[in-house]
Amino acid sequence: MASKIELKSLVKPRSLKTFTPGETVQLQGMVFNTRVTKWGGFILLRKPEGVVQIVIQNDKTVITDEKGEAITLNALSRESAIAVDGVVNASNIKDPASANNQIEIAADAIRVISAPSTTDLIDQNSIQFDPDTSLAFKLDHRQVTLRNPRDMAIFRVNAVIVKAFAEFLTANGFTQIFSPKIVAEGAEGGANVFSMDYFGKNVYLAQSPQFYKQIGVGVFERVFEIAPAYRAERHNTSRHLNEYISLDVEMGFIKGQEDVMLLESCLLEHIIRTVESECAHELAFLKAELPKMPHTIPVFRLSETHEILMQHYADKMSMDHRGEPDLAPEEEVLICDYALKEFDSDFVFITHFPSSHRAFYAMDDPDDPTLTISYDLLMRGREITSGGQRIHKEEQYIEKMLKRGMHPENFKFYLETFRNGMPPHGGFAIGLERILSGFLGIPNIKEVSLFPRDINRVAP
Amino acid sequence: MASKIELKSLVKPRSLKTFTPGETVQLQGMVFNTRVTKWGGFILLRKPEGVVQIVIQNDKTVITDEKGEAITLNALSRESAIAVDGVVNASNIKDPASANNQIEIAADAIRVISAPSTTDLIDQNSIQFDPDTSLAFKLDHRQVTLRNPRDMAIFRVNAVIVKAFAEFLTANGFTQIFSPKIVAEGAEGGANVFSMDYFGKNVYLAQSPQFYKQIGVGVFERVFEIAPAYRAERHNTSRHLNEYISLDVEMGFIKGQEDVMLLESCLLEHIIRTVESECAHELAFLKAELPKMPHTIPVFRLSETHEILMQHYADKMSMDHRGEPDLAPEEEVLICDYALKEFDSDFVFITHFPSSHRAFYAMDDPDDPTLTISYDLLMRGREITSGGQRIHKEEQYIEKMLKRGMHPENFKFYLETFRNGMPPHGGFAIGLERILSGFLGIPNIKEVSLFPRDINRVAP
Numbered sequence: 002m003a004s005k006i007e008l009k010s011l012v013k014p015r016s017l018k019t020f021t022p023g024e025t026v027q028l029q030g031m032v033f034n035t036r037v038t039k040w041g042g043f044i045l046l047r048k049p050e051g052v053v054q055i056v057i058q059n060d061k062t063v064i065t066d067e068k069g070e071a072i073t074l075n076a077l078s079r080e081s082a083i084a085v086d087g088v089v090n091a092s093n094i095k096d097p098a099s100a101n102n103q104i105e106i107a108a109d110a111i112r113v114i115s116a117p118s119t120t121d122l123i124d125q126n127s128i129q130f131d132p133d134t135s136l137a138f139k140l141d142h143r144q145v146t147l148r149n150p151r152d153m154a155i156f157r158v159n160a161v162i163v164k165a166f167a168e169f170l171t172a173n174g175f176t177q178i179f180s181p182k183i184v185a186e187g188a189e190g191g192a193n194v195f196s197m198d199y200f201g202k203n204v205y206l207a208q209s210p211q212f213y214k215q216i217g218v219g220v221f222e223r224v225f226e227i228a229p230a231y232r233a234e235r236h237n238t239s240r241h242l243n244e245y246i247s248l249d250v251e252m253g254f255i256k257g258q259e260d261v262m263l264l265e266s267c268l269l270e271h272i273i274r275t276v277e278s279e280c281a282h283e284l285a286f287l288k289a290e291l292p293k294m295p296h297t298i299p300v301f302r303l304s305e306t307h308e309i310l311m312q313h314y315a316d317k318m319s320m321d322h323r324g325e326p327d328l329a330p331e332e333e334v335l336i337c338d339y340a341l342k343e344f345d346s347d348f349v350f351i352t353h354f355p356s357s358h359r360a361f362y363a364m365d366d367p368d369d370p371t372l373t374i375s376y377d378l379l380m381r382g383r384e385i386t387s388g389g390q391r392i393h394k395e396e397q398y399i400e401k402m403l404k405r406g407m408h409p410e411n412f413k414f415y416l417e418t419f420r421n422g423m424p425p426h427g428g429f430a431i432g433l434e435r436i437l438s439g440f441l442g443i444p445n446i447k448e449v450s451l452f453p454r455d456i457n458r459v460a461p
Numbered sequence: 462m463a464s465k466i467e468l469k470s471l472v473k474p475r476s477l478k479t480f481t482p483g484e485t486v487q488l489q490g491m492v493f494n495t496r497v498t499k500w501g502g503f504i505l506l507r508k509p510e511g512v513v514q515i516v517i518q519n520d521k522t523v524i525t526d527e528k529g530e531a532i533t534l535n536a537l538s539r540e541s542a543i544a545v546d547g548v549v550n551a552s553n554i555k556d557p558a559s560a561n562n563q564i565e566i567a568a569d570a571i572r573v574i575s576a577p578s579t580t581d582l583i584d585q586n587s588i589q590f591d592p593d594t595s596l597a598f599k600l601d602h603r604q605v606t607l608r609n610p611r612d613m614a615i616f617r618v619n620a621v622i623v624k625a626f627a628e629f630l631t632a633n634g635f636t637q638i639f640s641p642k643i644v645a646e647g648a649e650g651g652a653n654v655f656s657m658d659y660f661g662k663n664v665y666l667a668q669s670p671q672f673y674k675q676i677g678v679g680v681f682e683r684v685f686e687i688a689p690a691y692r693a694e695r696h697n698t699s700r701h702l703n704e705y706i707s708l709d710v711e712m713g714f715i716k717g718q719e720d721v722m723l724l725e726s727c728l729l730e731h732i733i734r735t736v737e738s739e740c741a742h743e744l745a746f747l748k749a750e751l752p753k754m755p756h757t758i759p760v761f762r763l764s765e766t767h768e769i770l771m772q773h774y775a776d777k778m779s780m781d782h783r784g785e786p787d788l789a790p791e792e793e794v795l796i797c798d799y800a801l802k803e804f805d806s807d808f809v810f811i812t813h814f815p816s817s818h819r820a821f822y823a824m825d826d827p828d829d830p831t832l833t834i835s836y837d838l839l840m841r842g843r844e845i846t847s848g849g850q851r852i853h854k855e856e857q858y859i860e861k862m863l864k865r866g867m868h869p870e871n872f873k874f875y876l877e878t879f880r881n882g883m884p885p886h887g888g889f890a891i892g893l894e895r896i897l898s899g900f901l902g903i904p905n906i907k908e909v910s911l912f913p914r915d916i917n918r919v920a921p
Contacts, residue, residue, distance in 0.1 A: 006719065006758045006810065011727040014634040014683075029714045031679070031882065049634060049681045080882030082714065114714070117882030118855050144676045144878040153680060160637040164627070174474040174509060177620040179706050179893075181912045182642070182689050183655075185920040195643075197657030197666075199703075200695070200916050206657075213912065216604045216921070219491075220613060221509045223474075228689070229642050235660070243659075246639050254489045254542065254574070259466065267471040298466040350466065395578050414921035418604040422491065422540030422577030433639070452641045452673065456660050460645040461676070461874035 017053055017100040022091040026106065028053075029114065031148070032081045035074055042074045044111070046085065049157075051100030051150060051282060054092065055085055056107045064111040072113075080148070082115040097286045098150035136447065143452055144461050154283035155449055158276055159437050163227060165275035166248050166431075169268050175223040175250070180213030182206055182229060186411055195233045206231035209430060211362065212415045214251035215391060218426045219418055222253040230430075237456045239445040240383070242434060244454040251428030258374045258390045261427040262300070262350055265378060265388060269348070269436075270294050276440065289441040292347030292380055299340050300350040300376075303328065310335050326358040334382040352376040361401050364390040364427075378429075380439045388429025395419040477513055477560040482551040486566065488513075489574065491608070492541045495534055502534045504571070506545065509617075511560030511610060511742060514552065515545055516567045524571040532573075540608070542575040557746045558610035596907065603912055604921045614743035615909055618736055619897050623687060625735035626708050626891075629728050635683040635710070640673030642666055642689060646871055655693045666691035669890060671822065672875045674711035675851060678886045679878055682713040690890075697916045699905040700843070702894060704914040711888030718834050718850045721887040722760070722810055725838065725848060729808070729896075730754045736900065749901040752807030752840055759800050760810040760836075763788065770795050786818040794842040812836045821861050824850040824887075838889075840899045848889025855879040 020026060033047040041057040057064070057074050066072045077083075087108040094102035139146045146152065167177065183199060184207045195206040210226050217224035230247040250268070255261060273291050276284070284291065301309065307323040314335045315321075322329050328336070328351060340349035353372045356365050363373040375389030392398050395416050399409050409416060437449040447453040452461055480486060493507040501522065504515040517524070517534050526532045537543075547568040554562035599606045606612065627637065643659060644667045655666040670686050677684035690707040710728070715721060733751050736744070744751065761769065767783040774795045775781075782789050788796070788811060800809035813832045816825050823833040835849030852858050855876050859869045869876060897909040907913040912921055 004719070004760045006722050006726050006760060008723075008726055008730060008754075008756045008758070011633075011723055013632070029884070030682075031884065049636060049683065078882070082882065082884035115853055115882065115884055118880050120881065142874075142877065144679070144874050145881045147676070147680045156638070156681075157636060159639075160631075163637055164631060167624070167627070171620075171624060172473070173471075176509060176617060177623055178616070178911055179619075179689070181704055181914050181919075183691075183704050183914055183919060195657060195659065197655060199655065199919060200693075202919060204919050212921075216607070219604070220607045221616075222490075223509065227687070229639070231643075233660075244641055244643050259464070262466050263468075263471055266466050266468055270468060294468070296468045298468070300464045300466060393575055414602075414604050417602065420578050421580065421605045422538070422542065422575070424489070424491065424542035424575055451638055454641050454643050459641075459643055459659060459662060459664050461672075 017048055017050055017104075020089045020101060020104050020106075022089050022104065024089045025087075026089055027084065027086050028106075029082070029084045032077060032079050032083055033148075034079060035077055037074050044074070044077070044083075044085075044108075045096075046083070047148065048100055049153070051153075051286075052096065052098045053100055054094055054096075054105040055087065055111070056090070056105055057111070058107070062108045062111060064113075066113045067116055077111070077113070078116050078120050080117045080120060081113050084112045084114055086110040100282070136445065140447065140453065140458065141461075147451070150286060154280075154286050155437070155441060155443070156451060158280050158283050158287075158441065159433070159449070159451075161276050161279050162272055162433065162437060162440070163248075165272040166268065167225070167227065168275075169271040170223075170225045170250065173223070173264075175225045175252070176217070176221040178210075178213065178217050178221075178224045178226050179228065180207070180210040180217075180226060182231070186212075186415075193233045195231050208232055209247060210249050211360075214249050214428060215362070215415075215423075215426065216418050218251050218253040218428075219421075219423050222424070223251070225250045227433075235456055239447065242446055242450055242453055242455065245450065246433035248431040248433055249428065250430070251426060253424040253426040255390065255425055255427050258352070258376060258388070258427050261388050261390065261429060262376060262378075265386065265429050265431075266294070266298055266348070272436075273440075287441050287443075291440055293341070293345060294348055295344060295346045297344065298346055298348050298350060299344045300352060301336070302353040303351055303355075304353070306332065306336050306351055309339060313339060326355045328377070328384075333379055333384060337379050337382045340379075347381050349379050350376050351379060359389070361405060361407060362391045362398070364392050365401075374427075380436070381442075383435065383439060385435045385439060386429050386431045388427065390425065390427035393419060393423040393425050477508060477510055477564075480549045480561060480564050480566075482549050482564065484549045485547075486549055487544065487546050488566075489542070489544045492537060492539050492543055493608075494539060495537055497535050504534070504537070504543075504545075504568075505556075506543070507608065508560055509613070511613075511746075512556065512558045513560055514554055514556075514565040515547065515571070516550070516565055517571070518567070522568045522571060524573075526573045527576055537571070537573070538576050538580050540577045540580060541573050544572045544574055546570040560742070596905065600907065600913065600918065601921075607911070610746060614740075614746050615897070615901060615903070616911060618740050618743050618747075618901065619893070619909070619911075621736050621739050622732055622893065622897060622900070623708075625732040626728065627685070627687065628735075629731040630683075630685045630710065633683070633724075635685045635712070636677070636681040638670075638673065638677050638681075638684045638686050639688065640667070640670040640677075640686060642691070646672075646875075653693045655691050668692060669707060670709050671820070674709050674888060675822070675875075675883075675886065676878050678711050678713040678888075679881075679883050682884070683711070685710045687893075695916055699907065702906055702910055702913055702915065705910065706893035708891040708893055709888065710890070711886060713884040713886040715850065715885055715887050718812070718836060718848070718887050721848050721850065721889060722836060722838075725846065725889050725891075726754070726758055726808070732896075733900075747901050747903075751900055753801070753805060754808055755804060755806045757804065758806055758808050758810060759804045760812060761796070762813040763811055763815075764813070766792065766796050766811055769799060773799060786815045788837070788844075793839055793844060797839050797842045800839075807841050809839050810836050811839065819849070821865060821867060822851045822858070824852050825861070834887075840896070841902075843895065843899060845895045845899060846889050846891045848887065850885065850887035853879060853883040853885050
């Protein structure tokens, strides 16, 4: 055999946080910035956890280019991939992007592994440092502009949220499923659906895994999914994405939607605690304060919410919203303000939306069938999730579909699920970008999507 | 406030494996089957972990229907959602679908929470029990036929593979990313791409996250993604899916593709060990034996592979494959047989595929530019993954694109990534359904996709 792979030789990357003064180290990374002084200078080396300061002494440090020839620090391009040999020294770094502000590295040798062909984009300092650079420019060159500590911090928090979501649900008996995104019917109805040709058939991109997660409950009792979802909305606002990541949960054998709301609250608390403990550096850098989740989260009915706001915030509202079938954006902001002041909570549940304004699968309230057993969860002035109890009887689905002018024969496989027995169940979907945006206090959702898709943007 | 959610009251579901004789228990589940005897009978209750036997005694157990009226066991429909009150008794259950074969539950009370409207589908025993039921029928009614121990075991293993994949990579410094599936260009080229209208633009469904994971390396050094991928292939075989889950990995600062191959080997070993320890019940039920991963995995060049097979298996091959640019399916089977016999390995790496037969981003071998630094990993007779080192210099991309008649101006954002500096890097993609199928010895990939998509099937 020409060669072989020996399993035991995998070396885990070491965290910069474990580096201690006096150690001889070798590390590799990208040159984020350089500063030349009379006696040598500094390299800010970019690592996944943040930057680390490398000290260059002209009389000691040898810098070589890709061909092995000696060069000066001045000739070292930003965004070069380099290898560093050196010794860890104690330090006191003020840069908030620093991965470990207790250390720096005195370099013996710097070797360029790969240099960029130009640095035209990078040399516009604005791309990496200036928060005033236009969002359009940053998004147009996302493939490079992501290489800055702020964006890196955002997407490290993103990854930790997803990890915490999956680990909490797995520990609570949920099975992760993967449902198709090419579907024959849209689950949410309406015109906001992308269609395409699939070998001569007209098909859709899934607006949500709703049907499939309900089917999953019939099989596994409790399921979750982490996957893209598609909405062909023509809005181009700071709140809309046409492709987003939906964190979906569905559970069986519930007594009512309170079981679902409790699960979601405990899940969010676990996510917040995990981000708090694993992303202290990122939160500090982003000056982000995580939302407050008290042990008691307030719950208001929609009708009650309109009343509370008229009572306490009439002067701050453009109009009287009582009797409306949904919350107005200004009401979302104000009821969150109320929940924070009265209950010290950045979260508030709103329940009992009118049946006419919720999806057909929402269970109607037996006490008042014009309402549904459904909820929205608001965080810091915005809806981050919709949930509730679902219908679990075929005859109730058919009755509701017919009442709405829908055609049960278009939902054959879905209805077969209920015809063959289903437990009472409910669930919710969290928009990943929405909670990330809320956690970090970044209002424009496009900034917290790695490569956002909107009505004008399909690249990069 | 009308109500509130108290965080501390969440109860984790208890595993049936922790049930001990003498305990009084309450549990809920679906009636998978019933058996009536003279003195009472049995219910096989379906839980996510498997089934549990409930013992009914006519003179002791009270069974009530949805309205609270007493019924006989005979009147209890399969696929009813029920609540059981009873006492755990020691037992010795032979059913391999049993979640805990040391116990059964003597029921005091059975309460029907929700009964199916009909059981026409379920009463065809074939759906749930008979392995000879046609795959087409099973897939047509997947929403119900998944409710059997075999399919449940398959998809529990699926979830554990995904969990192990993410946990190993996270522990090794990889950041999980989410890249768009609506893209302006296909990464893999060719005609096998689904296109659609996106607000008046023609766009594609991503064949792979290749461009985005490479961009991710420039930012985070090491990234992974778990997401659907799309191939508009017209083949309708047991090896093809038009939508599948791709487990993608990309890492920077590699010395060569051996670093990538080592990472993938260690990752697969971790996945195998995790499945072994967490899915013992499922593996036993499916009579599956996990693949053997020795500490030394053999690696052969493509040209060497052709030679070895001519030397050892000439009589088993339909023709002489030497000089061909890829492995023939019969060669995939035979080289795996060779690796198992000679190296006790169910895995074998094949390297150095011709440049003409690999994607444009594969790095050409400096020792022989007609070849690439790329590999396939075969397991048990099938390719489960492709990987290798990628080009990291813009000028090499442009040169290779022009040589192939590709238009660099169509890849503007991708090329900008390399122009602005990239470390040497490489990665691989594992087809989730392919490793699941190989682990479990289930040859038809459609059986291991929850809701498979092929040229004829977009529902359920």
